[in-house]
Amino acid sequence: MKKLFILAVAALMMAACSVFNSPSNVAEKFSVAVAHGKTEEAKKYCTEGTGKVLDLAAAFGGEKVDPNYKFHFLRDSIVENVAYVFYTENESTIEKSMTLAKIDGEWKVNIDSKK
Secondary structure, three states, X not given: OHHHXXXXXXXHHHHHHHHHOXXXXXXXXXXXXXXXXXXXXXXXXEOHHHHHHHHHHHHOOOOOOOOOOOEEEEEEEEEOOEEEEEEEXXXXXXXXXXXXXXXXXXXXXXXXXOO
């Protein structure tokens, strides 16, 4: 009985970890941190290259801080190690998308600065 309990707890913990590191969850945490002006926190959820883009933006004054920012997840599309998260912000109905890459088993926001 004790072994069954331990297996059940382990399975729940694994499921919880996959939810916390889902593309939609990572995209939301990244977006909220950026909107709140928390660059260092946002860098936890993005690739190294995207972190450099954030640093560059911050050096030029960054984006306007929005303490009431709301991220509304619509859907995602995952193909191997790339995910596309579709969302709206605040009260807008304009659909946006964000690309994430799976690096070492974790989803990271990947903004291509060449676009």
